Amino acid sequence: MTDQQTAPQPGTVSSAPLLRTDNLTRHFRIGSGLQRKTLHAVDEVNLEIGEREIVALAGESGSGKSTIARLLAKIYKPTSGEIYFQGRPISKMHSRRDTLGYRSDVPMVFQDPFASINPVFRVSHGVMRSLKLHRPELSDKERGAEAVRVFEAVGLTPGADVLQRFPHELSGGQRQRVGFAQALAMRPKLILADEPVSMLDVSIRLGLLNVMAQLRDEQGVSILYITHDIASARYVADRIVVMYAGHVAEQGPVEEVLANPRHPYTQLLLSAVPDPRAELNVAAATDRGEPPRVIDPTPGCRFRWRCPLAEEICATVTPRLEQLAPQHDVACHVAQSGAEVKAF
Amino acid sequence: MSSLLSNGLPTSQPAGWNSGAILEVSDLYVDYIMDRGTVRAVRDVSFAVGPGEFVGIVGESGCGKSTLLFAIAQLLAPPAGISAGRVVFKGENLVGLTDKQLATVRWRNMSVVMQSAMNALNPVTNIGKQFRDAMRAHGVTSNQEIADRSAEVLKMVGIDPVHLRSYPHQLSGGMRQRSMIAMAMLFTPELVIMDEPTSALDVVAQRSLMVQIKELQEQLGFAVVFVTHDMSLVRHFSDRLMVMYAGQVAELGDTRRLFDEPLHPYTVGLMDAFPSIKGPKVKLAGIPGSPPNLAKPPEGCQFAPRCPQVMDRCRTTEVPLYNLHGDSVRCLLHEAGGSQL
Numbered sequence: 001m002t003d004q005q006t007a008p009q010p011g012t013v014s015s016a017p018l019l020r021t022d023n024l025t026r027h028f029r030i031g032s033g034l035q036r037k038t039l040h041a042v043d044e045v046n047l048e049i050g051e052r053e054i055v056a057l058a059g060e061s062g063s064g065k066s067t068i069a070r071l072l073a074k075i076y077k078p079t080s081g082e083i084y085f086q087g088r089p090i091s092k093m094h095s096r097r098d099t100l101g102y103r104s105d106v107p108m109v110f111q112d113p114f115a116s117i118n119p120v121f122r123v124s125h126g127v128m129r130s131l132k133l134h135r136p137e138l139s140d141k142e143r144g145a146e147a148v149r150v151f152e153a154v155g156l157t158p159g160a161d162v163l164q165r166f167p168h169e170l171s172g173g174q175r176q177r178v179g180f181a182q183a184l185a186m187r188p189k190l191i192l193a194d195e196p197v198s199m200l201d202v203s204i205r206l207g208l209l210n211v212m213a214q215l216r217d218e219q220g221v222s223i224l225y226i227t228h229d230i231a232s233a234r235y236v237a238d239r240i241v242v243m244y245a246g247h248v249a250e251q252g253p254v255e256e257v258l259a260n261p262r263h264p265y266t267q268l269l270l271s272a273v274p275d276p277r278a279e280l281n282v283a284a285a286t287d288r289g290e291p292p293r294v295i296d297p298t299p300g301c302r303f304r305w306r307c308p309l310a311e312e313i314c315a316t317v318t319p320r321l322e323q324l325a326p327q328h329d330v331a332c333h334v335a336q337s338g339a340e341v342k343a344f
Numbered sequence: 345m346s347s348l349l350s351n352g353l354p355t356s357q358p359a360g361w362n363s364g365a366i367l368e369v370s371d372l373y374v375d376y377i378m379d380r381g382t383v384r385a386v387r388d389v390s391f392a393v394g395p396g397e398f399v400g401i402v403g404e405s406g407c408g409k410s411t412l413l414f415a416i417a418q419l420l421a422p423p424a425g426i427s428a429g430r431v432v433f434k435g436e437n438l439v440g441l442t443d444k445q446l447a448t449v450r451w452r453n454m455s456v457v458m459q460s461a462m463n464a465l466n467p468v469t470n471i472g473k474q475f476r477d478a479m480r481a482h483g484v485t486s487n488q489e490i491a492d493r494s495a496e497v498l499k500m501v502g503i504d505p506v507h508l509r510s511y512p513h514q515l516s517g518g519m520r521q522r523s524m525i526a527m528a529m530l531f532t533p534e535l536v537i538m539d540e541p542t543s544a545l546d547v548v549a550q551r552s553l554m555v556q557i558k559e560l561q562e563q564l565g566f567a568v569v570f571v572t573h574d575m576s577l578v579r580h581f582s583d584r585l586m587v588m589y590a591g592q593v594a595e596l597g598d599t600r601r602l603f604d605e606p607l608h609p610y611t612v613g614l615m616d617a618f619p620s621i622k623g624p625k626v627k628l629a630g631i632p633g634s635p636p637n638l639a640k641p642p643e644g645c646q647f648a649p650r651c652p653q654v655m656d657r658c659r660t661t662e663v664p665l666y667n668l669h670g671d672s673v674r675c676l677l678h679e680a681g682g683s684q685l
Contacts (some may be wrong), residue, residue: 060546061517173636174406201404201573202617204431206630209619235619235628258621272547273621276579276603288502288552290514 016087017048018222019072019106019190023080023174026067030295039065040294043246044081045109046321049190052216056224056233056254058269059243062291065140065226069194073108074099086189104134111195113175117167123178124163127151127185134186150184154211155221180211189221191215197232197339209236230273234258241269242266245292245302248321251327262324262335264307264343271344287344301333309334309343363612365392366534366567367416372429374408374415377422381637385411385424387591395534398561398568400582400599402575402614404635408591409571414540415587416569417444417456427600433535452482453674454535455528457521460544462522471498471523472508477532495525501556525557529564537569542577576618579603582603590636590646597671607673609651644675653677 008262026042031054041278042064049055064169070076072083076088083090085102093102110116127147131138138146151159154177167175176196176296183191193212213236215221227233233240241251242263250263261267268287292302299318304310313333321329334339360592367421374386385408393399405408414420416431419440431438433454438446440541450456458464466474475494484490494598495505501522502520512520521541528536538557542550558581561568572578578585586596595608606612613631633650636642642649648658665672 060548073393098655201635202575203404203613203631204634206617206619206628207632210627210629230547231619231621235625250418255625270621272551272573274547274551274576275620275622276576276580276615276618278622287548288518290518290671342525 008150017050018049018053018086019049020084021045021047021068021072022082022084024068024071024083025079026064026071026076027079037295040114040297041244042071045248047241047245048247049222049224051189052220052222054212054216054225054237054238056240057226057243058230058233058240059249060228060269060291062245063243064088064246064294065243066194067246069108069192069226072106074102091270097102100134104130104244105189106192107183107186107188108184108192108194109179109196110178112199113172113179114167114199117175117178119167122166122314123170126178126182127163130182131185135334146185147150150181151178153184153215154178154181156181171204173207176200176208177211180208180215182219184215184219184263188221190224192224193225194226196225198229205232206235212236219289230258230269232254234309242269245294245297247302247318247331248329249303249332250328251321252329256325256328260325260328262305262328262330262341263332264309264334264341266304267341267344268306300330302331309341309342345575364394366434367393367434367569368394368430369412369416370430370432372412372415372431373427373665374411374420374424375427376424381639384641385591385638386415389429389588389591389593390595391586391593393535393567393569396561396565396567397584398558398570398577398578398582400575400585401569401571401588402573402578402585403588404573406635406638407588408638409573409588410539411591412588413456413537413569413571417450417454417537419456447481451478451528451533452531453533454537455531455533456539457524457528457536457538459540465520467512470509470511471515474612475527475530478527482531493530497529498523500529500560501526516549517545518553521553522556523547525553525560529560532564533566535569537571539571540573541570543572543574550577557581575614587614590641591638592646592674593665593672594647594675595671595673597673601671607668607671607678608675609677610647613650613652627641645674 001168010025023046024042025044028039028041029036030039031037045068057068059065071078089104093099094339117123124147127150128143131143131146147163148159148339151162156162156174197208200208209232212223212225216223225233225237237254239252240254240257242249244265245311250257250266255265258270261270287306300316301319311333319331319333321331324330332341370390372386372389373384376383376385389412401409407542411424415426420426433500434451443611472494475491479490494508498505498508503519503522507515542553545553558679570578582599583598584597585602587594587610589610595611602611606615616628619628631650636646644660645658645663648654655676661676663674663676664684665674666678666684668678668682
């Protein structure tokens with residue numbers, strides 16, 4: 001990126017975020033007839049992702065984080081609410097040109113590097129195809145050069161050589177880099193990365209996380225990093241959004257949230273991270289990690305069944321996000337009442 | 345509890361050595377014999393597990409840790425097979441026993457908890473029936489006895505016995521994994537082998553399950569062999585830790601010592617691969633490169649191509665295990681300080 005000076009600082013949302021969701025909601029119908037129920041996967045989520053910013057979306061399975069990725073990738077349609085990309089509502093993008101444009105601005109990198117690359121083609125196939133589709137102005141020669149450039153940008157060197165390999169000749173870490181290279185070829189503004197390192201070995205993960213930080217710093221790309229691994233979120237992200245049962249529980253700058261977690265669920269998550277450098281916290285181990293109830297939920301805080309601090313109001317009124325420290329929002333009645341929250 | 349054993353046990357014993365260990369694996373080799381050639385997935389692995397001891401086996405995918413575990417439980421199927429070595433469980437060599445002979449050992453004295461409870465439980469029958477099948481297969485015929493024991497083990501892992509009538513899909517991931525562990529407890533085994541039992545779970549459920557396993561272990565006194573790719577997970581639970589790389593033992597020793605002063609450069613690299621949630625944020629590099637292809641293993645030390653402290657000799661010399669104060673490490677850096685095993 002050439003305009004380093006004008007680029008906003010990572011970690012702060014500028015006045016016009018790159019992407020913004022407005023009460024984004026997605027429900028799924030399950031069962032039929034009298035058994036019909038509604039699963040609230042994502043409920044009224046307001047998310048903001050700034051320019052050149054890595055936002056970690058953290059939470060347990062079933063918290064709705066992958067549903068958000070699919071909504072942003074236009075795989076699902078929202079039940080209600082809207083997604084604004086560079087100020088434009090994406091539900092209004094109907095033409096092929098708009099859709100193609102959005103898809104190249106916001107590509108996705110998938111969790112499983114073994115399933116997401118076609119095994120019968122050389123790895124150049126995917127990159128060249130998307131270059132042809134999304135950047136038709138390039139000549140054949142330019143396309144080849146561009147493919148080499150994006151491969152080398154994610155650490156696959158020498159690019160020309162790696163491009164000629166078949167997926168089975170590459171390790172898991174290298175394949176996942178191919179995923180990022182394919183996304184990068186479209187000159188994206190925002191990459192949706194759904195658990196991009198969870199299938200990789202621990203010794204390989206850091207390399208990929210460093211690639212993500214590099215893409216932000218050198219290519220000016222924003223990344224929505226979906227993960228259940230808080231430590232890796234802290235390592236690479238500027239801001240963190242903690243989800244629980246389809247709601248945002250807490251969000252803010254990653255250091256601030258992890259140093260002063262105010263939502264009991266964030267505290268529980270943090271206490272459960274295996275940390276070889278710390279003593280074991282057995283006290284909090286009584287929580288079983290049972291999944292939340294999101295089928296036909298009643299009003300109230302969805303964490304109340306697991307929360308040692310739950311009060312009467314938590315069972316009747318759904319807590320809304322409220323700013324409790326600069327840029328640090330928490331959806332918890334107890335925290336909002338001004339009391340110090342120390343649940344786990 | 346088992347600290348007595350964790351320090352004093354040598355890692356490789358001569359044949360006929362009587363240690364009181366309940367499991368002794370010696371000089372074990374496992375090969376996958378395929379048309380394209382032979383892949384040696386486990387190479388010369390020896391270790392012992394004392395009664396009530398918790399031994400963690402750590403390594404990356406493809407390092408042979410799951411193959412080793414299958415070899416111990418005698419569950420290997422072609423093309424994989426044990427080509428040399430012994431697996432002695434309670435004084436009896438299991439290698440070469442027929443399924444019928446193994447049946448008396450499996451589940452009664454030794455049980456296995458697999459990685460994915462989702463796949464390990466039968467989706468079309470309820471939990472209680474699966475418990476019943478296991479007990480009938482091992483000679484328990486009284487329905488009352490079966491019902492009582494099933495309810496008892498479920499209670500032990502913190503699940504309400506009403507779930508004996510539940511089908512696997514009606515339980516959460518954590519509950520399914522707990523019922524697998526309950527099933528492994530049916531006959532109060534002396535050794536439980538676990539293959540990444542928590543890998544499909546969230547951190548909160550994972551920690552809760554680990555604490556539960558440790559509690560059961562302290563209460564019932566069984567030994568655990570626990571395979572995982574995440575060494576921080578077993579930090580607080582295992583007595584000894586074995587780090588595997590490319591089918592071999594890279595380092596084996598007391599868990600605390602291994603975390604405080606790792607000997608093998610690979611162990612050091614693994615430790616530095618975990619970002620922390622506390623303390624200053626530092627840039628970490630992980631371990632560059634990837635593990636070797638076991639069909640074409642490199643000459644010399646298997647870790648040499650990725651090792652930050654590699655010496656010329658490492659690329660040509662087959663590195664033996666060295667014994668350092670009872671722990672062992674396969675690295676030429678420790679040649680001077682240790683005795684060859």
